[in-house]
Amino acid sequence: MSFELGIDDLNDLARGAAVLGTGGGGDPHVGRLMVENVMRSTGPITIVDIDEIDDDDFIVPIAQMGAPTVAVEKMPAGTEPVAALRAVERHLGRTATATIPVECGGINSMIPLLVACQTGLPVVDGDGMGRAFPELQMKTFAAYGVPGSPMALVGERGETIVVDTGSDDKxxxxxxxxITMRLGGAALIAEFTMTGAQVRRTAIRRTLTLALRIGRTLREAREAHEPPVTALARTIAGTDYRHLRVLFTGKVTDVERRTDGGFAQGRATFASFESKSELRLTFRNEFLIGEVDGEVVCTVPDLICVLDADNCEPITTEGLAYGQRATVLGIGTPPVMRTPEALAAFGPQAFGFTESFQPVEERIPC
Known part of the structure; x- marks a missing residue:
């Protein structure tokens, strides 16, 4: 069911998006501030349910592209997302009837909301990842047959580039x-333009609603002095994600991080509070694989989420620092992200790992 999203919802949405961002996707709190600033004068945003869009609607996903480490220092001007939308509209000769997030995690949960504030377009309640991934072709849109191009990229100085590679998303x-690297490491993009019928066939449903529920759950659990992870597990159990497992609790003892090839890449090591066990997380923008004492406990596309052990606020890959106390969670992904087509697009081997995908609930039974 469609609903109105107001300023009072943005903090919860940003918190939930940071959880679903699995350490990446850009800082949603930066996006929240951008949306809040515009929303004060424009009013609430309409979030429309996938089942309520028409087959021939023209849906344009809008996002930010680049390494999260760059985005920390390089703020968008705020005009780039609509400029990317207009560029792809001109190229295709069609006018958008709605926008949708390409991913429900990180700042890219917020960019379409900014576009909605500035244009009056509704935002479709769904996305193409159910989390965040580092590469453009790693979407359910692509896995189920929607080409990503033509796409438009816009830099902070108004540079506009249209890329059309046909069906070759890689x-x-x-x-x-x-191009993004030459624009300073960050760009705003419009890609994977679709009809309403294609959105219904390829998108993961109601993930903006999910992010809002996750953020609200964590906040209300803290206010009620209830263990937030327990409350979060209860919320997740009632969704298509279903399964939550605590992978590790401990403190950060080492972070190796570099910005290379347009990505934030590296590893983080955690030491247990109660034993000599160690957790190692490997990331490329997002956390991809977790190993406890050399044994794999969770891999993409399942979510690996690092939360502050004291307040359960999510910690991003660029925010990891020595000495942080953390609870590391594994969260299952919906069935649509575990099909052979989906795993070929964003399973472990798509990132160069030899490890085969095994659901987190099977690796760590209750």
Missing amino acids: RMEWLARG
């Missing part, structure tokens, strides 16, 4: 990554 990613 080449689109390669070209767009190089």
